[in-house]
């Protein structure tokens with residue numbers, strides 16, 4: 001393995017997974033919950049405030065050039081807008097949060113029962129987090145809740161709900177999330193994951209279409225420099241090598257410019273000062289895993305059952321690896337069940 005500076009960084013961080021996540025129309029019900037050492041009233045108000053504080057208009061432009069077309073279609077369907085109209089609204093930054101909240105649900109999170117049984121897992125043991133996260137799609141609430149029961153909510157309000165929790169600044173604990181900000185993060189994540197996947201498999205056609213979308217919108221934005229951008233881009237698309245080069249460049253740029261930049265902080269351990277990476281949420285860790293896989297030239301494969309990619313941790317693996325707290329791969333089990341059924345059907 002090549003020397004990769006990221007391999008030297010360790011994290012002791014754990015993620016708290018609550019016992020069940022639920023859909024809330026808005027923050028009203030949450031205000032009435034009694035949740036550990038925090039009361040629901042305070043959390044409810046925080047959730048309402050976040051929606052106002054974070055200006056969706058500022059984020060919306062990101063969505064236009066850092067998204068898969070198929071994902072933007074899901075946004076359009078959910079908001080009951082024609083795709084073209086949504087694209088214009090995002091591009092012109094006229095889609096406001098007030099407009100979004102006319103549709104519910106708005107929040108996904110825990111209830112009073114969810115705090116009775118929680119479990120923790122270490123980030124470092126969750127090898128498949130980044131590939132599993134990419135399987136989620138915007139506005140698929142059912143899959144999001146299923147995912148969260150295993151990995152915890154990927155993004156949202158960080159609040160220390162559990163009293164026995166000794167180190168809230170070390171562990172990731174996300175009891176509630178605003179669905180629009182979460183699906184915004186997911187949409188962008190999925191764009192960069194697709195780019196990552198295309199780089200790994202050297203799928204230059206896919207890179208071409210992903211970059212084209214990105215460049216076209218940037219060109220549209222800064223209409224004076226269209227020529228420069230398109231010329232540079234058309235040079236790039238003539239050679240497969242430079243396409244991969246451009247894709248890697250764009251991905252690195254995203255790690256660099258985005259609020260997802262790695263946070264390296266000193267920690268004092270056994271009398272020594274050690275640099276450690278801290279992660280605020282599951283997306284940050286997932287991007288870190290992606291970066292690591294790229295820098296280590298990790299092998300990725302497509303699962304024989306679900307066709308999604310996973311990182312190969314041993315030579316014989318053919319299916320998505322087992323999820324945290326599980327011994328066996330659910331894709332492998334489903335595949336075996338399918339084969340059995342087929343055999344029965346044949347005989």
Ligand SMILES: [Zn+2]
Pocket residue numbers: 303304305306307308319320331
């Ligand atoms: Zn699978």
